Amino acid sequence: MKMTIRIFRPVSSAFVAVLAIVALSTCSSFGEIGGLGAQLAADAGYISDTQADAVGDAAESAEKAFETLTPEQEYYVGRSVAANILADYPPLDNESANSYLNTLGQTLAMVSDKPFTFKGYRFLLLDSDEINAFATPGGFIFITRGMLECATDEAMLAAVLAHEIGHVQLEHGIKAIKASRWTDTITKTAIAGVAMTSAEMAEVTAVFDDSIGDITQTLVVNGYSKDQEKKADEAAAVILARAGYDSEAIIFMLEEMNRRWNPGGHDFAATHPTPNERIRKVRKTVDSQPRPERSSTPVREERYERAFSEI
Amino acid sequence: MKRLLIFLILAFFALALWAGSMMSVQVSTAQLRGTPSFLGAIAAELAYGDRVEVLESGRGWFRVSTESGQSGWIQESALSSKKIVLSTGGDISSGASTEEVALAGKGFNEDVEREYRAQTDLDFTWVDRMETFGHPAEELVAFLKDGDLEGVIE
Numbered sequence: 517m518k519m520t521i522r523i524f525r526p527v528s529s530a531f532v533a534v535l536a537i538v539a540l541s542t543c544s545s546f547g548e549i550g551g552l553g554a555q556l557a558a559d560a561g562y563i564s565d566t567q568a569d570a571v572g573d574a575a576e577s578a579e580k581a582f583e584t585l586t587p588e589q590e591y592y593v594g595r596s597v598a599a600n601i602l603a604d605y606p607p608l609d610n611e612s613a614n615s616y617l618n619t620l621g622q623t624l625a626m627v628s629d630k631p632f633t634f635k636g637y638r639f640l641l642l643d644s645d646e647i648n649a650f651a652t653p654g655g656f657i658f659i660t661r662g663m664l665e666c667a668t669d670e671a672m673l674a675a676v677l678a679h680e681i682g683h684v685q686l687e688h689g690i691k692a693i694k695a696s697r698w699t700d701t702i703t704k705t706a707i708a709g710v711a712m713t714s715a716e717m718a719e720v721t722a723v724f725d726d727s728i729g730d731i732t733q734t735l736v737v738n739g740y741s742k743d744q745e746k747k748a749d750e751a752a753a754v755i756l757a758r759a760g761y762d763s764e765a766i767i768f769m770l771e772e773m774n775r776r777w778n779p780g781g782h783d784f785a786a787t788h789p790t791p792n793e794r795i796r797k798v799r800k801t802v803d804s805q806p807r808p809e810r811s812s813t814p815v816r817e818e819r820y821e822r823a824f825s826e827i
Numbered sequence: 828m829k830r831l832l833i834f835l836i837l838a839f840f841a842l843a844l845w846a847g848s849m850m851s852v853q854v855s856t857a858q859l860r861g862t863p864s865f866l867g868a869i870a871a872e873l874a875y876g877d878r879v880e881v882l883e884s885g886r887g888w889f890r891v892s893t894e895s896g897q898s899g900w901i902q903e904s905a906l907s908s909k910k911i912v913l914s915t916g917g918d919i920s921s922g923a924s925t926e927e928v929a930l931a932g933k934g935f936n937e938d939v940e941r942e943y944r945a946q947t948d949l950d951f952t953w954v955d956r957m958e959t960f961g962h963p964a965e966e967l968v969a970f971l972k973d974g975d976l977e978g979v980i981e
Binding site: 598600627721760816 | 857
């Protein structure tokens with residue numbers, strides 16, 4: 517998956533336009549058109565035939581994922597990935613902090629491209645010094661105390677939450693599931709109106725287990741592709757601006773993370789490109805957003821201080 | 828340039844296709860609002876699988892009418908073009924594809940989660956607790972307003 521995603525980078529805007537048509541089309545299958553788009557791009561000399569095949573394959577696996585999983589099923593996947601994260605990182609049980617985090621996060625989700633997931637976005641602080649944040653399919657979002665400490669105001673914290681919402685709206689978690697997991701039984705049980713036999717139940721549970729493993733491994737150990745991180749950063753800049761924040765906040769946050777960058781550490785350094793590389797890539801999107809008159813207000817400063825005064 | 832033109836034409840038709848089509852609520856609950864905005868008064872609450880007819884669309888919202896004849900606006904991410912079938916009235920798999928029909932509660936569902944939990948012994952206490960952390964849209968709009976955040980509330 518990682519390799520094929522990288523192939524998208526050098527592809528021209530014409531190809532992006534073809535994919536955009538696919539996104540708007542209501543009657544065509546993604547795989548069909550994804551393959552066609554790749555072929556058009558190859559014919560036009562933008563990518564090689566081998567690359568076109570790889571893009572076609574990626575489109576096909578994405579088609580399977582999108583066709584097969586409903587928001588309800590994504591929600592169940594998200595719950596179990598969340599339980600796995602909570603097995604590694606203890607929750608930070610503080611009502612005022614978590615309540616503020618949810619108000620801020622849900623406000624950002626409301627102005628995102630995907631305001632609704634099956635049961636909505638939920639946020640939780642993790643009691644860990646590690647600098648990290650995670651988002652599961654369906655919108656369970658976690659941020660460590662270490663990451664919170666990098667932020668000095670509401671807008672910087674908003675930048676982290678908006679980046680995670682970006683991963684959810686772009687379906688990056690679901691795309692981390694290996695295409696080979698989509699067996700006939702999975703497809704069949706998703707559409708057949710009959711009860712599962714015990715053998716089918718065992719197979720579906722095994723595939724569920726493997727899918728949860730794929731996503732958790734990607735979130736905690738391997739990381740998403742550089743391109744997916746870039747897209748989540750760009751989505752974050754847009755979400756910040758739509759909410760009325762100065763989207764420069766994502767640059768400030770990345771600069772602070774850069775000061776704390778610890779290569780080889782078991783935190784965001786293990787799963788993300790360097791903050792400086794990310795700043796370079798998101799700069800253009802940040803610069804194209806409208807700037808608000810004020811970067812903060814006394815109300816924002818006061819509610820931010822109050823929320824985290826006990827931790 | 829030619830490609831851009833083709834793109835625009837196709838995009839126009841893709842949007843025009845929505846009008847008159849039937850869609851399903853794909854989230855556990857959704858609000859039907861008086862205007863295409865999270866500030867719009869709530870006209871009705873819709874449930875997972877409810878069918879609506881699309882009357883018009885614009886800027887991320889659909890104006891729809893429900894089976895009981897109410898009409899209002901609903902945010903597009905709450906709707907799916909698939910038919911979501913709640914009850915399992917026999918085998919409907921013949922001729923139906925996952926592109927057209929989704930069965931609520933099938934595939935990765937509560938039963939599969941229960942089986943998975945039995946096998947892994949994972950603790951879901953905090954996952955369940957997280958689900959109680961919801962704030963109504965009106966409160967979120969107030970959060971923007973109080974913070975002098977001139978967000979695009981749509």
